[in-house]
Each structure stands twice: as C-alpha cells, then as structure tokens.
Amino acid sequence: MANETTKAEIKPVETVTVKVDGRTVEVPKTTPDWQGNPIPTTILQACKVVGKEIPHYCYHPKLPVAGNCRMCLVEIGMPAMGRDRKPILNQDGTPKIQKGVLPYDPSLPRGAIACATPVAPNMEIHTDSDNTKMMREGILESLLINHPLDCTICDQAGECKLQEYSMEHGQAKSQFVETKVSKPKQVDLGPRIMLDDERCVLCTRCIRFTRDVAHDDALGIVNRGSYNTIAAYPGSKFDNNYTLNTVDLCPVGALTSKDFRFQMRVWFMKETESICTSCSTGCNIKVGSRENKVYRYEPRDNDAVNASWMCDEGRLNYKWVHREDRLKECLIRNRNSESRSVEWVTIIQELSERLSKCEKGSVAIIASARASNEELYLIKLLANHFEAITDCVPREGEGDDFLVQSDKNPNSNGARAIGIAFSEMGIQIPEIDDGISEGRIKTLLSFGENVTRVGMNDELLAKLDLLVVSDILGSHAADKADFLLPGCAHLEKRGSFVNGKGRVQKFMKAIEAPGKARPDWEWLRELVVHVTNEKPADTLPGLFNEMSANNAAFGGIQWKDLGSLGADIKI
Numbered sequence: 001m002a003n004e005t006t007k008a009e010i011k012p013v014e015t016v017t018v019k020v021d022g023r024t025v026e027v028p029k030t031t032p033d034w035q036g037n038p039i040p041t042t043i044l045q046a047c048k049v050v051g052k053e054i055p056h057y058c059y060h061p062k063l064p065v066a067g068n069c070r071m072c073l074v075e076i077g078m079p080a081m082g083r084d085r086k087p088i089l090n091q092d093g094t095p096k097i098q099k100g101v102l103p104y105d106p107s108l109p110r111g112a113i114a115c116a117t118p119v120a121p122n123m124e125i126h127t128d129s130d131n132t133k134m135m136r137e138g139i140l141e142s143l144l145i146n147h148p149l150d151c152t153i154c155d156q157a158g159e160c161k162l163q164e165y166s167m168e169h170g171q172a173k174s175q176f177v178e179t180k181v182s183k184p185k186q187v188d189l190g191p192r193i194m195l196d197d198e199r200c201v202l203c204t205r206c207i208r209f210t211r212d213v214a215h216d217d218a219l220g221i222v223n224r225g226s227y228n229t230i231a232a233y234p235g236s237k238f239d240n241n242y243t244l245n246t247v248d249l250c251p252v253g254a255l256t257s258k259d260f261r262f263q264m265r266v267w268f269m270k271e272t273e274s275i276c277t278s279c280s281t282g283c284n285i286k287v288g289s290r291e292n293k294v295y296r297y298e299p300r301d302n303d304a305v306n307a308s309w310m311c312d313e314g315r316l317n318y319k320w321v322h323r324e325d326r327l328k329e330c331l332i333r334n335r336n337s338e339s340r341s342v343e344w345v346t347i348i349q350e351l352s353e354r355l356s357k358c359e360k361g362s363v364a365i366i367a368s369a370r371a372s373n374e375e376l377y378l379i380k381l382l383a384n385h386f387e388a389i390t391d392c393v394p395r396e397g398e399g400d401d402f403l404v405q406s407d408k409n410p411n412s413n414g415a416r417a418i419g420i421a422f423s424e425m426g427i428q429i430p431e432i433d434d435g436i437s438e439g440r441i442k443t444l445l446s447f448g449e450n451v452t453r454v455g456m457n458d459e460l461l462a463k464l465d466l467l468v469v470s471d472i473l474g475s476h477a478a479d480k481a482d483f484l485l486p487g488c489a490h491l492e493k494r495g496s497f498v499n500g501k502g503r504v505q506k507f508m509k510a511i512e513a514p515g516k517a518r519p520d521w522e523w524l525r526e527l528v529v530h531v532t533n534e535k536p537a538d539t540l541p542g543l544f545n546e547m548s549a550n551n552a553a554f555g556g557i558q559w560k561d562l563g564s565l566g567a568d569i570k571i
Contacts (some may be wrong), residue, residue, distance in 0.1 A: 016041065019124045020050045027119060034062045040118035043125055044072055047114065052127045055136065055165050057251045058203035059115035062308050064212055069143075069203050071165065073111035073135040076100055077124035087122075095122045111135045136169040144174065146181045146226060148198045156253025158266040162201065181226045189230075190238035192258055192312055193246065197229045200254035206230060206246035213309065214242040214402070230254070241311045241404065248298060248308075257296070259316055264288070264295045272510035273300060273564055275497055277370060277490055278314035279399070280407040281306060282499030284565070287318075287491060287510040294318045294491060294511060302565050304503060311404050318491070321511075325474040327486035328515020339484075344516065344523060351483050352530035354466055355386075355443070363388040364432045364441045367420050368448030369395075369409035371520065372495025373504070374540060376411070376418045377547040378524040379447060383420070385532040386443075389435065391428035392421040393449050405500050410490075413571045414498035417553035429454055436460050444468070447520075448487060450475035470520065486517035493519035494540050496562065498569065504557065505566035 015026040027046040030038040042065075044054045057069035079087040079095035088096045100110040109131035126132055143162065151157050183197030207219045207230070218236045221228050232238045247257045269288040276283040276297065284300035297318055299310040330347040333339040342350075355363075363386035367379050383390045392415045395408035415421040422428065433455060435441035443466040444451070450471065451461075461467060461480050469481035478484055492513040496506045513519075521543060525536055537543040541559035548554035554569050561567050 016119050016121055016123075018046055018119050018122070020047055020052060021125070021127055023050055025049055034060075034064065043074060043076070043112060043114035043117050043119060043123075046119045047074075047125065047127060054114045054127060055161075055169060056115055057161060057201055058205060060205055060208075060249060062213070063205060063208045063249075065116050066204050066208060067113045067116040069201060070111075070113060070139050071136065071143075072114040073132070073139065074114050075109050075126040075129050075131040075135070076112045076117075077126070078120065079122045097122075097124050099124075109135065133169070136165075137171045140166055140170040141174055141176070143201050144170075145176050146183075146198065148180075148196075150199075154199070154253045155256045155261055155266075156199075156250070160253055161251035162199075162253075183227070183229060189232065189255070190243050192316075193238060193243050194256045194258055194261060195230060196254050196256070199252050200230060201252050202228055202230075203251060205249040205251070206255060209242075209245055209249055210238075210240075214240055214245070216240040216242075219246075241313055241400070242309065242402070244312045244315050245299070245309050260296045264290060269295060270510070272491075272508050274491065274507040274510060275410065275505050276310060276314040276317070277410040277497075278311075278317045278408065279397075279405040280410060280412055280500035281403050281405050282410055282497055282503065282505055283310040283314060283403065284505070285310065285315075289491075289510050292511045294321060300564075304565065304568075305499065305501075305505070306403055309403065311402075313404070320473075321489045321491055323473060326514050326517070327471060327474055327478065327484065328517060329484075329486060330516055331481070331484040333482050333484070344518065347483060347485065348523060348526050348530060351468065352527060354483075355527075355531050358386060358443050358466070360387040362386075362441060363443045363445065364435060365390045365420075365445045365447070366429070366432070366449050366451055366454075367392055367415065369393070369412045369415045369421060369425065370490075371411065371415075371448050372490070372493075372497065372507075373411065373414045373418065373547060374495050374521045374543045375447070375524055376415055376420050377543065377551075378521060378528050378536060379445075380418050380420055381528050381532060381534060381536065382445070382524075385534075388445075389428055389432055389441070390420045391432065392425050393429070393454055394425040407500060410499070411497040413500065413502060414496075414504075417498060417569070417571060418547070418551060426454070433460065436463055439463065442466065446470070446477060446481075448472070450477045452476045452480075472517075485523065486513075486515060487520050488513045488517050492517070493521070495521065496544060496559075498571065499566075501568075502571035503566045503568050504554070504562060506559070506562045 077097040080098040187195040283306040284302040369392040399406035470485040
C-alpha cells in the first residue's frame with residue numbers, strides 16, 4: 001500500500017494595503033530584519049516594492065536601524081479618526097486621509113523617517129511631493145553646513161552619497177553665513193583606518209557594525225553638538241580584523257583605507273566579480289583594477305556566504321600578484337642545471353614525450369587546493385591515466401566565529417570532491433616520500449606547490465627521473481624542476497571553487513598574466529590531449545559542465561547555474 005503524503009499547508013503572507021505616490025500596493029506586514037527576525041515592514045521597504053528608492057545615510061539592511069540622519073523623511077497621510085475612534089469616510093466610502101503636520105505650525109509637514117516607521121493600513125506615502133522635497137533640502141543643507149566640500153581630493157568622490165544626494169535633492173545656495181566648525185583631519189583611527197572628522201555626518205554605521213556585527217565595541221561618539229566626532233573608546237584600539245568594512249559602510253568618505261587612500265579615482269577602475277582565496281569561506285568580492293594593476297578588494301553581497309562583509313586580512317591579500325618573483329618563462333632544464341627558455345608549444349610537446357614513457361604506478365602528483373575545479377579535474381584525468389598517487393598540501397591557521405576559517409585553502413572541498421585529496425588532506429604525502437626514496441616513484445608532478453616545504457629535500461628530489469613544477473611564484477622546487485611551467489593567479493583566469501560549506505562559486509578574470517604565463521586549464525588540457533588521447537571540452541564553461549556530469553558530488557549542475565552567487569552541492 002502506497003504511503004499517503006500530505007502537503008503542509010502554506011500559511012499565506014499577511015499584507016497591508018498602502019498607497020505610494022498614488023499607487024495602491026499590497027506589502028508584507030512583516031519583513032526579516034538584519035538578523036532574520038520578523039519585524040514590521042517599514043515605509044522604506046514598502047517603497048522598494050514599487051521601485052521608489054528613498055535617499056538615506058544611516059540605514060543599512062544588515063545593521064540595526066538607528067534613524068540618525070533624517071535623510072529618509074517623507075510626507076505621509078493616515079486615515080482621519082472620528083471621536084468614536086473609527087475612520088472618517090469620504091462620500092465614496094474610502095477613508096479620508098489626513099496629512100501629518102507640526103502641532104505648533106500646521107502649515108509645515110511633519111515628516112516620518114522611512115527607515116524606522118512601520119506601514120499601517122491605508123497609509124499614503126508621498127516620496128516626491130513638494131513637502132518631501134523641502135524636507136530633504138533642509139536635511140542636506142544641515143549636513144553640509146560644516147562639511148569641507150573637498151570632493152576634488154576625497155577618495156569617496158564617485159561613490160559618495162552626500163555628493164549624489166546633493167545633486168539630486170539639494171539646493172544650489174546655502175542660507176548659512178556663519179563660520180564653519182573646523183574639526184581634526186587625518187585622524188589615525190587604527191592601523192588601517194584614517195578619519196576625516198569634517199566629512200562625518202554621524203550616521204553611526206561604523207559604530208553599529210563594530211558593535212553588533214564584529215562584536216568589538218571599540219567606537220563611539222564623543223563631544224556634543226556641532227563638535228560630535230567618532231572616536232575609539234579610551235583604553236581600546238580600533239584594530240580588529242574587520243575594520244575596513246567601516247570604510248565600505250561610510251557613505252561620505254569620512255573613513256578611508258590607508259591602503260587605498262589617494263591611490264586611484266574609482267571611476268577609472270574596472271570592477272570584476274571574483275572570490276577571496278585567503279581561506280575556505282570564499283567571500284564574494286569585487287576586484288578594482290586599472291591598466292593591469294589591482295588596487296583594492298571590496299566585499300560583494302552574498303547572504304549565503306559572507307553577507308556584505310569580509311576580513312581585513314583577505315581584503316589586503318592581493319599585492320603578492322604583482323611580486324617581482326613571478327614566474328614568467330617556460331623553462332626546460334637538463335641534468336647539468338642548464339636551462340633554456342622555450343615557447344608553450346615546445347614545452348608541451350617535449351613534456352608530453354617524456355610523460356608518455358612513464359610507467360603506470362611510477363608517477364605521483366601533488367596539486368594545490370588553491371587550484372580551480374576545472375584544473376583539478378584535468379589533473380585527475382592525468383592521474384587516472386598514470387594510476388598516480390595524488391594529494392594536496394594542507395594549510396591551517398587561525399580562524400574566528402565570524403568569517404575567517406582555519407582552512408586557508410579556498411578549494412579543499414573541490415579537491416576532495418574531484419578525488420585529488422582525501423578527508424585528511426596531506427595524508428598521502430608521506431607515502432609519496434617513501435615511494436621516491438624506495439625508487440617506486442620516478443616522476444613527480446607538482447602543480448601550484450613548493451614541495452620542499454612539505455619535507456621533500458634536495459636528496460629526495462635527486463632520486464627522481466623527472467620533476468615537473470607549475471607554479472606562480474619562484475621557489476626552491478622551481479629551481480630544481482626539469483620542466484617549469486608558469487601559472488596564473490586566480491585574478492588572471494576564470495574558474496570555480498567549492499568553499500568550506502559546499503558552495504560552488506565562480507571567479508572571473510580581472511587582469512592579464514605577466515610574461516608567458518597563461519591560464520592553467522588551457523595548457524593542462526593540451527597536456528591531457530597529448531598524453532592520454534582524451535579530448536576534454538575546450539572551453540571553460542564546457543569543461544566545468546563535463547566535470548560536473550562525470551562527478552556525482554556536483555550533481556550535474558551547469559556553469560550557467562552558478563550565476564554570480566554560486567550553487568550548493570553535497571560534500
């Protein structure tokens with residue numbers, strides 16, 4: 001007898017009817033807050049339903065609501081109530097709407113802050129009325145009274161909400177004729193943060209992030225009135241691993257990054273979607289570059305991975321890409337340590353000839369868990385052909401209870417899912433050492449790793465008939481390689497990683513590789529074709545799709561399914 005299944009009843013979403021600029025809309029009565037808890041839907045959120053963006057400074061969807069800046073003031077109207085506390089109706093039966101006015105001057109509107117005012121049945125919201133425009137102009141004038149108006153030298157120019165809103169909602173002339181209040185400039189707020197007091201609009205985004213998200217209650221407001229300023233509490237330092245998120249949150253350029261300060265105008269930079277490779281979290285990032293140079297990382301929103309944040313360590317981990325010791329030449333070295341620079345065609349051809357002579361079972365492969373899934377898949381095809389023993393090098397460090405993981409490899413789960421590494425990464429390396437020492441393993445292929453750092457000394461490497469090294473930076477192992485192939489950093493190619501929670505995410509090419517370095521998957525594919533006679537897909541999306549179809553862990557997902565936020569797999 002077949003088991004009967006019943007579908008759980010879906011509770012309908014309770015809605016509220018409101019009118020936004022004359023348009024009647026139904027909006028949810030509650031909306032999840034920054035912690036996922038249901039709270040009453042606000043005017044700001046209701047306006048988004050009809051595509052009306054309310055200007056704001058202090059509001060952020062992933063921070064507690066403060067209602068400091070008042071920039072989101074809007075004119076509202078509510079159903080007029082009679083003495084019996086029942087709505088007064090018009091002749092057509094609709095509620096009579098009474099607009100809010102100041103009790104001491106009924107000719108002036110009493111605005112409502114959209115970020116913190118819940119919607120109510122039959123509320124009318126006016127986002128572009130004359131009264132709303134007047135309130136916004138007044139708020140902007142107030143914020144600009146003591147502002148230095150130094151847009152020409154400000155790092156925030158081009159990304160500044162004060163600049164944008166002044167153009168859109170402000171007025172050309174100010175009524176303020178007194179002397180502006182001068183505040184300290186270039187205040188050293190921490191090892192990575194510089195504060196310009198005069199630009200600050202006291203939105204408190206930085207304070208709320210530090211206190212409620214990073215859980216480091218290090219910032220507060222000191223002094224009073226026009227002399228209010230952001231400062232670290234006495235006896236504390238603003239030096240946690242998430243301080244640079246306050247620069248992203250600052251809407252007006254009061255907080256700037258010492259690393260990026262005065263380096264590049266934002267409108268000159270190209271932004272590329274990528275993934276941070278500093279640990280297995282796989283924070284989604286935007287890479288800012290110009291003329292083949294990277295200038296900054298910024299977090300990219302992905303609620304399934306990093307929300308809107310990233311750690312300072314990962315954010316600043318990009319400069320190594322431009323190091324002087326980058327490998328740029330294809331080298332073939334003889335036993336007399338004499339090397340010659342060759343083209344890719346030559347090194348692939350000669351390496352293929354050497355590998356074709358290797359006996360099955362005599363090859364070992366050490367791959368990097370910083371390589372992409374597509375590269376690891378091609379390496380696995382080589383390993384299957386040679387019946388090679390494989391493994392990856394573990395990287396462990398300190399983690400925290402927020403974003404930073406102790407696993408410092410960005411693609412450990414990808415290496416495990418594809419079959420290059422095992423649940424305990426590095427467990428096969430001692431066996432590889434023994435195999436070389438005993439003469440069973442005569443060929444070692446090292447992809448993206450300096451094997452001398454995992455115990456393979458010169459004496460052990462000298463017993464090999466063939467040492468092949470592909471890497472990004474120079475190393476002692478690279479100096480000993482018979483064949484040296486220059487690899488690309490993740491910023492110089494496309495591909496995908498599987499993060500610590502089993503989410504497949506793709507990264508895109510931001511800059512060109514130096515010298516003769518080329519995307520690893522391209523030359524790896526050529527090597528597979530020459531050595532194994534297999535013909536993997538010749539495009540990266542096609543290669544991903546082929547890998548996914550041939551690997552149960554990926555569940556047959558397609559490259560197009562990843563989008564910009566990735567997709568979960570079973571690990």
